[in-house]
Amino acid sequence: MSREASAARRISSLFMVLVFLMLVLSLTALYQIFEAYSKTKTLDIASVMLSVSAIALSIYILSMMRGKPVKLGFEPPKVSTVLECLNCNYRKVRKFERGDYIFKDAGLCPKCNSKMFISSIYREEEKGK
Numbered sequence: 707m708s709r710e711a712s713a714a715r716r717i718s719s720l721f722m723v724l725v726f727l728m729l730v731l732s733l734t735a736l737y738q739i740f741e742a743y744s745k746t747k748t749l750d751i752a753s754v755m756l757s758v759s760a761i762a763l764s765i766y767i768l769s770m771m772r773g774k775p776v777k778l779g780f781e782p783p784k785v786s787t788v789l790e791c792l793n794c795n796y797r798k799v800r801k802f803e804r805g806d807y808i809f810k811d812a813g814l815c816p817k818c819n820s821k822m823f824i825s826s827i828y829r830e831e832e833k834g835k
Contacts, residue, residue: 722771729764732757783829790825791815802827 736757743749785802789812796817812822 718771722768725764725767725771728760729768732760732764736761785827785829787824788826788828789813789822791818791820791822793820794818796822797825798822 735753739750739753739757786799787802787806789798789800790796794815794817796815806824806827808824808827810824812824814820815822
């Protein structure tokens with residue numbers, strides 16, 4: 707996991723540097739356009755529009771990178787684990803925990819103090835679907 711996180715940070719920082727570079731180059735181009743205008747008294751509208759749009763895009767990307775990521779509406783499914791006692795048929799449903807598998811020992815039964823095991827693992831479906 708740490709390799710993936712460091713790779714993501716590297717990509718993110720590289721992307722941030724590229725966005726800052728685009729911003730600086732756009733501002734420099736805009737400055738040069740107005741310097742050329744002061745000498746020739748002709749304004750290149752296409753260059754101005756490209757520079758302004760690049761500046762706006764840079765500012766937009768930087769603001770989006772600083773904000774929270776957008777939720778895409780995907781929620782992980784709710785997974786439940788059923789614990790069962792063989793002696794007294796006691797059943798308990800709990801939230802799935804990492805490392806759960808069927809027939810795994812799940813501790814002692816609160817009723818009869820014998821061993822409990824995981825009898826099933828299932829995903830809860832939404833009723834609206």
